[in-house]
Amino acid sequence: METKEVNTFRESILAASKELFARFGFKKTAVDDIAKKARVAKGTIYNYFQSKEEIYRAILQREGKIMIVKMREAMRDQKTSQLKVREMIIAKIKYYKNLSLLYEINRQRAEDLLPFIEKERAEIAKQELNLIKEILEEGVNNSALQAINIPATAKAIAAAINGLEFGWTLEMELEGAIAEIDDLLQILFHGLEFRIARE
Numbered sequence: 001m002e003t004k005e006v007n008t009f010r011e012s013i014l015a016a017s018k019e020l021f022a023r024f025g026f027k028k029t030a031v032d033d034i035a036k037k038a039r040v041a042k043g044t045i046y047n048y049f050q051s052k053e054e055i056y057r058a059i060l061q062r063e064g065k066i067m068i069v070k071m072r073e074a075m076r077d078q079k080t081s082q083l084k085v086r087e088m089i090i091a092k093i094k095y096y097k098n099l100s101l102l103y104e105i106n107r108q109r110a111e112d113l114l115p116f117i118e119k120e121r122a123e124i125a126k127q128e129l130n131l132i133k134e135i136l137e138e139g140v141n142n143s144a145l146q147a148i149n150i151p152a153t154a155k156a157i158a159a160a161i162n163g164l165e166f167g168w169t170l171e172m173e174l175e176g177a178i179a180e181i182d183d184l185l186q187i188l189f190h191g192l193e194f195r196i197a198r199e
Contacts, residue, residue, distance in 0.1 A: 081139035
């Protein structure tokens with residue numbers, strides 16, 4: 001019973017914090033604001049978290065894990081490397097469209113972020129890059145992709161995705177974003193060069 005109550009308080013604090021951080025940002029959100037939103041005493045917050053930074057970090061870590069799981073689930077049953085990357089990106093865009101805090105911090109420039117936030121963001125980006133590497137390695141091992149410099153290719157794909165994902169999330173409906181994702185992946189996986197079929 002006590003554990004259930006602890007979880008309820010903790011979840012209430014995290015939910016209230018996420019909403020306030022997303023609306024006002026880390027710096028403009030005070031612990032007093034979180035306490036009021038969560039309908040708990042300020043001291044109760046410190047029973048579960050040592051600082052506002054720890055609350056923010058807990059939210060980012062949770063969101064990062066959820067997003068990576070969703071990306072992994074989306075690509076799991078796909079047959080080709082291109083489809084795996086496609087579904088991975090679509091899962092990420094869908095997650096961002098649900099107004100995640102992770103999306104909000106990714107919109108900010110790195111120099112505007114506090115060091116602990118940048119560290120968490122970098123860790124999530126590393127996990128995403130590892131997913132892309134896994135897909136490419138599988139493609140090469142299955143002879144579906146030619147031998148490539150996997151780390152460099154994965155970085156290029158990640159950079160292309162990260163450069164376009166905000167437009168896909170903010171400016172487009174999902175169907176339009178998917179059409180652009182398909183065009184991008186066509187270029188990334190097949191190139192721009194026109195090939196004449198040999199008879």
